[in-house]
Amino acid sequence: MDRIDRTIxxxxxxxxxxxxxxxxxxxxxxxxxxxxxxRRLKASGMIERIVAILNPAKVNRGIKAxxxxxxxxxxxxxxRRFLEPLKDEPSVVQAYSVSGxxxxxxxxxxxxxxxxxxxxxxxxxxxxxxxxxTTLFVIRTAKETTFVPV
Amino acid sequence: MDRIDRTIxxxxxxxxxxxxxxxxxxxxxxxxxxxxxxRRLKASGMIERIVAILNPAKVNRGIKAxxxxxxxxxxxxxxRRFLEPLKDEPSVVQAYSVSGxxxxxxxxxxxxxxxxxxxxxxxxxxxxxxxxxTTLFVIRTAKETTFVPV
DNA sequence: CTTGAAAAAAAGTGCCC
DNA sequence: GGGCACTTTTTTTCAAG
Numbered sequence: 001m002d003r004i005d006r007t008i009x010x011x012x013x014x015x016x017x018x019x020x021x022x023x024x025x026x027x028x029x030x031x032x033x034x035x036x037x038x039r040r041l042k043a044s045g046m047i048e049r050i051v052a053i054l055n056p057a058k059v060n061r062g063i064k065a066x067x068x069x070x071x072x073x074x075x076x077x078x079x080r081r082f083l084e085p086l087k088d089e090p091s092v093v094q095a096y097s098v099s100g101x102x103x104x105x106x107x108x109x110x111x112x113x114x115x116x117x118x119x120x121x122x123x124x125x126x127x128x129x130x131x132x133x134t135t136l137f138v139i140r141t142a143k144e145t146t147f148v149p150v
Numbered sequence: 151m152d153r154i155d156r157t158i159x160x161x162x163x164x165x166x167x168x169x170x171x172x173x174x175x176x177x178x179x180x181x182x183x184x185x186x187x188x189r190r191l192k193a194s195g196m197i198e199r200i201v202a203i204l205n206p207a208k209v210n211r212g213i214k215a216x217x218x219x220x221x222x223x224x225x226x227x228x229x230r231r232f233l234e235p236l237k238d239e240p241s242v243v244q245a246y247s248v249s250g251x252x253x254x255x256x257x258x259x260x261x262x263x264x265x266x267x268x269x270x271x272x273x274x275x276x277x278x279x280x281x282x283x284t285t286l287f288v289i290r291t292a293k294e295t296t297f298v299p300v
Numbered sequence: 301c302t303t304g305a306a307a308a309a310a311a312g313t314g315c316c317c
Numbered sequence: 318g319g320g321c322a323c324t325t326t327t328t329t330t331c332a333a334g
Contacts, residue, residue, distance in 0.1 A: 009209065012202035016166070019326060030304045035327075048203045051296055052162035058196045059159065059300040066248065066255055083292035090299040098216065098286040105216055105286060109298050136248040136255060142233035146201055146296060148259050149240040150209040169311060180319045185312070 013147045016050045061109045064138035069104040072131045163297045211259045214288035219254040222281045
């Protein structure tokens with residue numbers, strides 16, 4: 001993990017569709033060396049995956065909401081029981097258990113308010129272990145990135 | 151935008167490193183046809199970018215925190231004045247203005263608590279327009295994806 | 301043990317139907 | 318949407334620092 005590896009990670013986080021030769025050129029490396037480094041970074045698990053990022057508005061998922069959930073019983077088992085099903089909910093893109101008075105925070109991506117209504121019925125109102133939940137709708141997205149500097 | 155286009159989007163959101171021929175095979179399409187669709191989806195802006203997703207823990211950004219900020223004056227100008235500088239903060243990966251009693255919610259990715267301390271001093275304590283801020287540290291990540299079903 | 305150069309294999313491009 | 322010749326890129330191999 002030297003400076004070159006870190007640069008590669010930053011470049012690929014910005015644009016992973018660049019060709020190996022192109023990257024190598026920018027880094028002042030031979031294409032084969034650059035490739036070997038990228039492969040190493042993938043094998044070591046630092047690069048988790050290469051994905052396409054879509055424009056949410058253009059694929060009809062323009063509404064973002066954040067929900068803070070307080071559970072009635074917050075032990076490990078109850079927490080797990082609440083979190084596990086969220087993995088199968090396509091509209092839930094992030095779900096965390098957190099410190100503080102709130103137990104769980106989740107980020108939702110929805111088509112419209114009706115979809116929020118249906119989902120919150122299912123996830124919060126119908127769950128006897130949900131003591132309270134607060135929804136914050138996103139008005140404006142100031143920043144949203146997958147980039148973490150290394 | 152037919153069913154095939156939607157399938158392509160879902161596949162590329164999961165793994166954008168697959169070859170065109172591979173995708174075409176799975177879709178029962180000729181490589182050239184598949185390629186034409188992908189190019190169309192990029193040109194139309196539905197596919198915004200192709201990026202590498204890193205493992206935060208392995209690149210020393212293991213700590214996640216969510217901060218809810220209430221501003222003293224919440225008019226458009228003050229809001230902008232608070233949000234704009236966040237774009238230049240590498241540790242801030244998401245920042246939204248939201249509905250409700252909180253004005254801004256942001257997601258931070260940090261190396262350690264010290265980094266949080268430094269950052270919160272700079273962003274919140276030194277800003278006279280920040281009335282109150284609450285920090286929720288992420289204990290467990292139950293789900294975290296860039297995938298939005300289409 | 302890492303790098304660079306060159307050849308072989310694979311994938312992507314563009315134009316035709 | 319499919320087919321095909323052409324170009325670019327990736328992968329492998331191997332020699333050198």
